[in-house]
Structures are given as C-alpha cells and as structure tokens.
Amino acid sequence: MSDKALKPEAHAPSGEPRNGITLEVRTRLPDLVVAAAILAAFVAYTIAALRIPAPYTNDDVGPGAFPLMVAVFGVLGSLGLAVGPLLGMIRGTPQDTVIINRYPQVFAAALLLMLGAVLFDRIGAVASLVPLGLAMLWLGGERRVMQLIIVPVALAAGVYAAFAYGLDVPLP
Amino acid sequence: MDAVIAGFGSFGTLGIWIALVIGLIIGYFIGAVPGLGPSLGIALLIPFTYGMDPRSALVMLIALYMAAEYGGAITAILLNSPGTAAAVPTSWDGYALTRKGKAELALAVSIISSFAGVLTSALLLMLTAVPLSEVALKFGPAQYAALALAGLCLVALISEGSMVKGLVAITLGLALATVGMDVQTGVPRFSPSPDFFEGLPLVPVLLGLYALSEVLFMISEGPSGKKPTEHLARMLTLPLSTLRRLSAPILRSSLIGYALGVIPGAGTVIASFASYGIAKRISKTPEDFGNGSLEGIASSEAANNAAVSGSLAPLLALGIPGSGTGAILIGALMIHGLQPGPLLFTRNPEIPYTIMASLFVGAPLMLLVGLGGGGLWARVTALPRQVIATAVFLVCIVGAYASENAMFPVYVMCAFGVIGYIFRLLQIPLAPVVLSLILGEMLEVNFRRAFVQARGDMSVYLTDPLTMILLVGCVLCFAGPAWSWLRSASARPRVRHDP
Numbered sequence: 253m254s255d256k257a258l259k260p261e262a263h264a265p266s267g268e269p270r271n272g273i274t275l276e277v278r279t280r281l282p283d284l285v286v287a288a289a290i291l292a293a294f295v296a297y298t299i300a301a302l303r304i305p306a307p308y309t310n311d312d313v314g315p316g317a318f319p320l321m322v323a324v325f326g327v328l329g330s331l332g333l334a335v336g337p338l339l340g341m342i343r344g345t346p347q348d349t350v351i352i353n354r355y356p357q358v359f360a361a362a363l364l365l366m367l368g369a370v371l372f373d374r375i376g377a378v379a380s381l382v383p384l385g386l387a388m389l390w391l392g393g394e395r396r397v398m399q400l401i402i403v404p405v406a407l408a409a410g411v412y413a414a415f416a417y418g419l420d421v422p423l424p
Numbered sequence: 425m426d427a428v429i430a431g432f433g434s435f436g437t438l439g440i441w442i443a444l445v446i447g448l449i450i451g452y453f454i455g456a457v458p459g460l461g462p463s464l465g466i467a468l469l470i471p472f473t474y475g476m477d478p479r480s481a482l483v484m485l486i487a488l489y490m491a492a493e494y495g496g497a498i499t500a501i502l503l504n505s506p507g508t509a510a511a512v513p514t515s516w517d518g519y520a521l522t523r524k525g526k527a528e529l530a531l532a533v534s535i536i537s538s539f540a541g542v543l544t545s546a547l548l549l550m551l552t553a554v555p556l557s558e559v560a561l562k563f564g565p566a567q568y569a570a571l572a573l574a575g576l577c578l579v580a581l582i583s584e585g586s587m588v589k590g591l592v593a594i595t596l597g598l599a600l601a602t603v604g605m606d607v608q609t610g611v612p613r614f615s616p617s618p619d620f621f622e623g624l625p626l627v628p629v630l631l632g633l634y635a636l637s638e639v640l641f642m643i644s645e646g647p648s649g650k651k652p653t654e655h656l657a658r659m660l661t662l663p664l665s666t667l668r669r670l671s672a673p674i675l676r677s678s679l680i681g682y683a684l685g686v687i688p689g690a691g692t693v694i695a696s697f698a699s700y701g702i703a704k705r706i707s708k709t710p711e712d713f714g715n716g717s718l719e720g721i722a723s724s725e726a727a728n729n730a731a732v733s734g735s736l737a738p739l740l741a742l743g744i745p746g747s748g749t750g751a752i753l754i755g756a757l758m759i760h761g762l763q764p765g766p767l768l769f770t771r772n773p774e775i776p777y778t779i780m781a782s783l784f785v786g787a788p789l790m791l792l793v794g795l796g797g798g799g800l801w802a803r804v805t806a807l808p809r810q811v812i813a814t815a816v817f818l819v820c821i822v823g824a825y826a827s828e829n830a831m832f833p834v835y836v837m838c839a840f841g842v843i844g845y846i847f848r849l850l851q852i853p854l855a856p857v858v859l860s861l862i863l864g865e866m867l868e869v870n871f872r873r874a875f876v877q878a879r880g881d882m883s884v885y886l887t888d889p890l891t892m893i894l895l896v897g898c899v900l901c902f903a904g905p906a907w908s909w910l911r912s913a914s915a916r917p918r919v920r921h922d923p
Binding site: 282283286290294297300301304305307308312313314315316317318319322323325326329330332333335336350352353354355357358361362365366368369372373377381384385388389391392393394399403404407408411412414415418419420421422423424 | 471472474475586588589591592594595596598599602606608609611613614636639640642643644645646647808809810811813814815817818819821822823825826829831834835837838841842845846849850852867868871872875876880
C-alpha cells in the first residue's frame with residue numbers, strides 16, 4: 253500500500269497510550285481493493301447462478317431467479333462502492349484514515365486462527381487449546397511468565413470441561 | 425390467558441431459574457467489558473445451549489441480552505468507557521458524577537431506570553405482540569416477502585457507514601443465504617463440496633463476524649494497563665425523593681425506547697440517544713446534561729433497556745428481527761427447531777410467553793444483582809484485555825466445532841473472523857449481513873411461493889396495497905438519500921475559468 257506510514261505512540265480509542273508499531277492507512281486504496289474483490293465475487297456468483305437449472309414448471313421462477321436478482325444488486329452495489337474512492341481520486345478530496353495498531357501481531361493472530369483450525373482436529377482439543385491460548389495471550393501483549401503459563405492452562409481446562417463434561421460434547 | 429399462565433408456569437422448574445441467573449450474570453460481565461456486547465455474548469453462549477430445553481435456552485439468552493444492555497452502563501459510569509454503544513449517553517453524565525465522587529448514585533439510578541424500562545416494555549410487549557401476530561397470520565407470501573425486504577432496507581438505511589455499504593452488506597448476506605441446497609427443488613447451489621449442502625452454518629458465521637473480529641481488534645489495542653477500580657458500597661441505594669423526581673423521565677423514556685426498538689434496524693443505540701436528546705430538550709435544567717444529570721442517565725438507560733423488549737415484538741410476531749442482536753436470537757430459535765413468526769403463537773405458544781415471562785421475572789433479579797454486586801462489576805472492568813481475547817478465542821474454536829462436531833464450521837468461523845475484521849475496519853456494517861443471512865431464506869421462499877400461488881403472474885406484487893406500500897418504502901430507503909447526495913453534489917460551487 254503506497255500510502256502507509258509507521259507511527260509509534262499514537263493514542264488508542266480507549267485513551268491508553270498505544271504500544272507497538274502502528275500502520276496508518278488511507279482508506280481510498282483499500283476501499284477500492286475491497287470493492288473490486290466484492291465485485292469479482294459477485295461476478296463469479298452471477299456466473300454460477302446462470303448455471304443453476306431452469307425451473308421444472310412455468311409457475312415457479314426456479315432456484316436460479318433469486319440468486320440472479322441478488323447478483324444484479326450485488327454488482328451494482330459493489331460498483332457503487334468503487335465510485336466514492338474513484339471520484340475522490342479524480343477530485344483530490346481528503347481521504348479517511350484507518351489506524352491499525354500492532355499490525356504484525358494482528359496479522360499473526362489472523363494466521364493463528366487458521367493454525368488453530370488445522371491443529372484442533374489433528375492433535376486434539378487438549379493438546380491444541382493450551383498452546384493456542386498461550387500464543388494468543390502472547391500476541392495480546394502479555395509478557396509475565398506466570399500469567400503466560402497459568403492463564404492458558406486455566407482457560408483451556410475451563411473451556412474443555414464446560415463443553416466435554418458440562419455439555420457432553422465429544423471433542424477430538 | 426392460558427398461554428400467559430403457561431409462560432409464567434415455566435418458572436416452576438429449577439432449571440429455568442438456573443438458566444435465568446446464569447444468563448444475567450454472564451450478561452452483566454459481557455456488558456461491562458468494552459467491546460464484547462450482547463450480540464457477541466449471545467453468539468458465544470448459543471453453543472452452550474445445544475443440549476438444553478428450548479425454553480431454558482431462550483430464557484438464558486434473553487436474560488443475557490437484558491443484563492448486557494445494562495452492563496454497558498457500569499464501565500460507562502466508572503471508566504468513561506461504555507461497554508455497549510447504547511451506554512454512550514450514560515457515560516456523559518455518569519462519568520461526570522464519578523469524578524464528583526458520586527459513582528454509587530449514578531450506578532443506582534442506572535440500574536433502577538433499566539429495571540423500570542424492562543418492566544414497562546415487557547408489559548407493552550405482552551399487549552402488542554399477540555395482536556401483531558394475529559395481523560401477520562393474514563399475510564400471504566407476497567406480503568411476507570415485501571415485509572422482509574422492507575426490514576432489510578430499513579436496516580441498511582439506519583446502520584452505520586454509508587448507505588451504499590449497507591446495500592452491499594445486504595446483498596452479501598442474501599448471497600450467503602443462497603448457499604446450499606435449494607429448499608424447494610433440492611438443487612445444490614454455490615456448493616463446491618457436500619459440506620456446503622446444508623448451507624453456511626449460522627453459529628460459526630456469527631462467532632466469526634462478531635467474536636473473532638473483536639479478538640483481532642483487542643490484539644490491535646494491545647495489553648490493557650492497570651485500571652484503578654472504584655471502591656463501592658456493598659449495596660447501592662437511592663433516596664425515594666430522587667426516585668419520585670425521576671419517575672416521569674423514566675416512564676417517558678421507556679415508551680420511547682419500546683417504540684424505537686420495534687423499528688427494524690433502530691435498536692437500543694438509537695433509542696438511547698433519541699431519549700437522551702428529548703429529555704435534554706424538554707428538561708427545565710438542560711445545562712445539567714453532560715455535567716452529571718441524573719435525568720440524563722435515567723433517560724438513556726430506561727430507553728435502551730426498553731428497546732430490548734421492543735426488538736422482540738417484530739421478532740416473535742413477524743419473524744423479522746428488530747436489531748442485529750435480534751437476528752442472532754432468531755438464529756438461536758431456529759437452532760432449537762423453532763420458527764419465529766405468527767405461527768409460533770399457535771404451534772408453540774409456551775415459547776413466546778415464556779420469553780415475556782422471563783422479562784417480568786428477570787427484571788427484579790437484574791435489579792437485585794445490579795444493586796448488590798456493584799463492587800464485583802467494578803472489579804470485572806479491570807480484567808486484562810489480552811485475557812478476555814484469549815478466552816473468547818478458545819470458546820469460539822470449541823463452540824464452532826461443537827455446533828456440528830466437525831471442522832468445517834471452524835474453518836467457516838475463521839474465514840468470517842478475518843472478513844468481519846476487514847469489514848469493520850472499512851466501516852461496512854455487519855448487522856445487515858447477519859440480518860440478510862437469516863432472513864434470506866424466508867424472503868426467497870415467500871417470493872417464489874407468491875409466484876406459484878399466482879401461477880407465475882408478477883403483478884401479484886403490484887396489486888396488493890400493503891405489498892405496494894412496503895416495496896415503495898424499500899425504494900424510498902435508497903432513493904431519498906441518493907437524491908440528497910445528488911443535490912449536495914450539484915450544489916458544490918463550480919470553478920470558473922476566466923479567459
């Protein structure tokens with residue numbers, strides 16, 4: 253993203269001083285990227301909707317009619333979403349700014365979500381919940397060693413007990 | 425009357441009382457922690473209700489909703505950090521009172537106002553839900569489809585962010601609702617694998633959009649610093665003379681809150697702000713608002729809790745949620761095999777009346793827990809953010825797995841967690857996505873049923889007066905703001921180029 257800037261020590265919405273690396277992003281390009289992604293998704297959706305079989309009778313509009321109507325509005329909406337940033341580019345109007353504090357940790361947390369999904373089934377609930385909890389707590393900024401050991405074990409044990417024994421849910 | 429008695433009779437079992445108390449306590453906790461909120465709380469609690477009796481499950485969730493709306497006032501008053509958006513007006517006067525050393529008075533006013541708001545609106549719900557459901561029983565498929573569409577358009581109009589983003593959110597939700605096998609013909613749609621044949625699993629989508637996205641925001645904010653906790657008396661109290669003085673604002677705000685809560689998309693936030701604004705306008709001492717006015721706190725809290733019951737009216741009677749949280753409650757009803765709408769009053773009358781009874785029974789308990797637990801909730805606000813993020817993350821992983829005892833819902837939840845985070849960063853509202861996802865099937869089924877009944881004649885949507893009014897309303901929802909935008913764009917001064 254060409255408009256990014258790294259600014260430490262800006263203030264968090266809660267009024268607490270920020271810690272970690274801050275990413276200040278002008279929203280015009282991300283808005284355009286997201287609009288393009290949504291437009292692409294709706295174009296793919298439209299193509300898939302056109303492949304849905306026609307209705308069996310003349311009385312019914314068939315399973316493809318409603319998705320096609322949604323697709324039309326979705327394409328129009330995503331084009332509308334792109335109009336604002338494009339007009340802003342042409343007119344040179346000021347952009348909104350989104351501040352992502354601690355963005356490496358946020359990115360790592362998003363990856364941790366995927367890793368958690370993969371590990372949970374492969375190595376089992378008990379074996380995965382503790383390290384996942386530890387990793388999330390560490391990404392959240394906890395650095396006290398005792399808290400890093402006790403809190404994930406306690407939380408994992410509590411969640412596991414609540415589901416496995418309290419609700420009789422069979423966990424891997 | 426038998427159904428009303430049956431509703432209150434549900435509280436003859438110990439299980440229901442336990443569910444009520446657990447819901448209240450968790451609701452207070454959820455509401456008191458900034459960022460969590462009733463939507464996330466209900467989404468997180470749904471997996472715990474899978475094996476429960478539907479009545480107990482719904483009583484627990486409604487109690488959580490009610491208590492969480494109040495719980496947001498705790499941090500609003502003590503820390504100037506509202507736990508819910510609806511508690512923002514409460515913080516303007518509540519925190520001012522805390523700085524003057526009167527935190528206990530502010531908390532007492534807020535809990536008593538919330539209690540009164542819940543009771544008043546519960547009575548209104550009982551009086552209006554049944555007549556509304558009887559009117560809805562006369563609706564045909566065309567009217568239902570138009571009503572669902574009008575509800576979605578209203579939500580897009582009122583929700584945060586731009587109107588275009590609201591429209592995109594609606595179409596995304598409707599598109600997601602079409603994934604899976606078509607209900608009427610069995611044709612699989614947008615299903616790359618058999619995992620998708622049942623459609624997208626609702627609870628994991630909700631957990632991802634609301635809970636996991638919030639976890640990412642908590643990670644972004646970093647570890648919370650040590651917060652000083654107020655030392656509060658064990659039991660909060662309020663002088664009777666103060667209560668008498670506030671009775672009129674509380675009653676007025678309860679009525680405003682209920683009326684606004686009924687409107688789809690309006691919800692507790694608009695009710696709270698509108699009531700505060702009206703109270704300030706008609707007050708004899710408007711200069712006190714923002715500086716510790718008890719009337720301000722009472723107006724905000726009575727309205728936002730009254731809106732809880734208000735949002736239940738269209739949910740129970742029409743099957744149309746009045747708010748994003750209401751949409752999640754509809755999901756909970758469906759998970760327990762119940763279809764919200766007018767037929768709920770005829771097929772399962774014990775359910776809506778148990779819900780209404782839970783408001784009457786839960787309100788005094790909420791008052792007792794709130795007045796007696798002030799010190800405890802003050803300590804809750806000091807919980808480290810990173811611990812809360814970790815707890816929510818672990819509950820989400822296990823809860824999503826527990827929904828179907830499979831990994832597919834967990835993958836769906838993680839994907840929607842990232843999508844929810846990106847949407848919230850770019851101010852694309854989540855409530856319309858959730859509402860459309862839930863209402864999409866109802867909208868499509870009734871849309872197609874209307875055509876079948878009319879033997880393919882499209883004029884069925886143009887000949888019925890109610891359907892026409894609702895469809896015109898849908899068009900106006902977007903045409904009005906679009907017209908205003910065009911007018912403001914053309915009113916901008918043109919640059920004159922001199923030769």
